[in-house]
Amino acid sequence: MRRWETWLRARSGVGSMLLAAALSAGCGRGAEPARKESTLVTNTPPPRADVPATPPPADGARVLVREEVVPGKLWVTVYAHALATPGGSMQLWTYASEGLWPLGQREIRFSVKREPGEGEGAFDRQLFDVYKLVYDLAREKRFVSVHGYSQLGGPPLLGRDDFHCIVYAPPQPVEGLPSDAPFLTAVIVTCEEEQLAARTGYARLFARLGASARFYPTPFWTDRKRAVETRPGDFEKSLLTKAPVAHLAGVSVRLERKGGLANTSKTDGFFVPGDRVVLRVLPHGAAELKEAAAAKVSEDAMLMLLEMDPTAGTSLVWYPGQPGANVIVCPTAGGDRITGNFLFMTDKSKPLATASEDGFGLFFPEATWKRIREALIAGKPITIPGQGDMPEFVVEHVSTTYVSPVDGKRYESEAGWTEARPSGEGGAAKRYGQVEPSVVLLTSQHEMAQRTTAEDAAGVMKAIIAAVEAQVGTSKGPGSDLVIECELLPGNRKTFQIAQRPTADRPFAQAVHEKLEKIAVPEVKGPVKFQVVFKIRGGSKPAAP
Structure with a gap:
């Protein structure tokens, strides 16, 4: 004891x-936000091996190769493994780096869906060149991170003509694959899809990919045969292109509602009594949030494009012209927490809460908005009580470290x-x-x-x-x-x-x-x-x- x-x-x-x-x-076109970018140029064509198809063993991932990409500095291991999905078992290749983290760059994982008939050894070696270029950029302290992107010159990736961009998502661990250092999930997309994310939110793109793949919160793999996720009207019909926005990494928003979206309002409004809107701030997101709140453009209003809340089991999804709220749901996580792509806050004579597209809008009396903005600038939590259909609003600052009182051991959770x-x-x-x-x-x-x-x-x-x-x-x-x-x-x-x-x-x-x-x-x-x-x-x- x-x-x-x-x-x-x-x-x-x-x-x-x-x-x-x-x-x-009991048991929403404004000024384009600054973004994290790295430009990669690859010139090597994608050689492919012709190996008979062999399904991975059912008991876990199989190591196919450990490639030394930078002699003595960077290795990439390629695994073959299976994933159970609602549509049945899916065969994947996953590439995992080892050697970026000593430079301060999180390790990077690509996963690629194998098509029927493709052998285990038919993985695309072109991605090794991408890793080499990420390593070279990391040596120059030019890092990629969550909601960052890379745009490639030279041949397209994975043999698909429109695959010239990579976007980076939070880590999604894969069963049977070790994760000894922080890493990013890298997904190959079209540059039109990356522009959709850049102007209207990466969570919007990730939720669409998740809806199409029926995988919450978003698929960690690249599907070479999937449809493009951009739609006509993505920019013209969105409120998010009509005002300046702030991309904030490490900050997310969620709606907490007992019974989830099945608990609907008896009025025409979206919110119901007892709702709670939470702005969740991780330590690495606090500085950017303070800067955004202190900007002159934020004196009267703030429009923030955010990450998907990792504690939520439901996410709003938006396509131009859809008649009402659309969601993607994790079947095992419950629906009481719903994350969104953005949060808009401003002052108004009377309190008002709205849901639009894939985010939330909160209108506060001028004095209340002033208090909220002051708290954001100071990096402090704040709670504004709800009243009627106006939900309670909370800013919570979440630690990523927990020290056990039993043995003093420190536990780290990147998601808080x-x-x-x-x-x-x-x-x-x-x-x-x-x-x-x-x-x-x-x-x-x-x-x-x-x-x-x-x-x-x-x-x-x-x-x-x-x-x-x-x-x-x-x-x-x-x-x-x-x-x-x-x-x-x-x-x-x-x-x-x-x-x-x-x-x-x-x-x-x-x-x-x-x-x-x-x-x-x-x-x-x-x-x-x-x-x-x-x-x-x-x-x-x-x-x-």
Whole structure:
């Protein structure tokens, strides 16, 4: 048992929203924005090997080659693997770099869909030249990042005449492929599609690609046979080309609504009472948000093109001429969080909230808008209460680091750590008697999906909550904090560690531990670690500074 020395704000990785739901359920042409660009020129034609088609083994990815692209500095490994999709199993090649991160450039992954009849060895070697040029640019401190792009000269990529651009998306881990350094997902697109993203938002392009591929939030692979995602009217009919916009990396927006979009307004409006609009800011997005808010053009209004919120399970999708809201949904993540491509905010005499295209518009009284802008410039959180159909508005700053109070270990989540508590009616935090629990995932969402199910993990969490609630009962005493770290292991094994604050109550901890040892745990395919954080009788008070 370890003494808990620091004041803890309970947080959980982005994947925990699914677990929280399981616990609760009882089981718009303006000035063109500056963009991150690198110009790549490739001159080598795409040689292809003629190898008989052989499906990858069912048990994981197969390494085809590890190419030394820059002698002693940069390697690219090509894998053959399969992906289960709603349309059936898909065969893929994935290229993964090793050697960019020491230069400060995130590693880069390309995945390419294999067509029927293509052999494992028929992968396109032209991409090795792209990696070499990215490496050369990185040596000059010219980096690509999320919502950046590269435009290529020379022959098109992958043998498709209109593939001359690459866009970069957040990382999407692939089962069976190691990820030892931060990386970007690279998707090859047409330059018309890149212009769509540049002028009206990368999240708009990614959501369209996801809708076409039936893969949330967006496919991590390039499909050489897919249709182009641009449409007539993309620019002329969009509100986003009528005013100056700010591209903001590391910032996203979501609508939180109990019951998701199935919970509709009884009026003609989009929003319903109880809605909450959250502007989520990661540390690397804070500086750009401050700069955008401080600009003179933002004195009266701000139009921000944003990333897809990683905690959401639904995304708005927009095509010119569509009659109403269109969405893409992750079938396993629930629909209570809906992300958008943009957020527009301005001042108006009366509060008003609208949804248009694939984003949200919020109109505030002048004094309220002034407060919000001041908070954005200062880099501070702010909450504006909702009223009627006007949703609550929240600016939240999210850390990417979590320090465990059990062993002091630091956990990093590039997408940030977000509070996740079992919710009751109306989405409020659910209280279990005198204890208030929240969950911290210490195993990534991707790894958890490979090793167990949300229902099984939530079942263990509920049992831990029940054990603590039973031990606390109706006892009286000062408030305290308790952390129980659980690791599920293959063979139906489990381990528990307990941390307490402000003092270590050994008899209480021993009694809780005995109850925990009686919990039957499910079989898992690999280690699954999480913490359940409790405030008992309101929790302890932080020590005076």
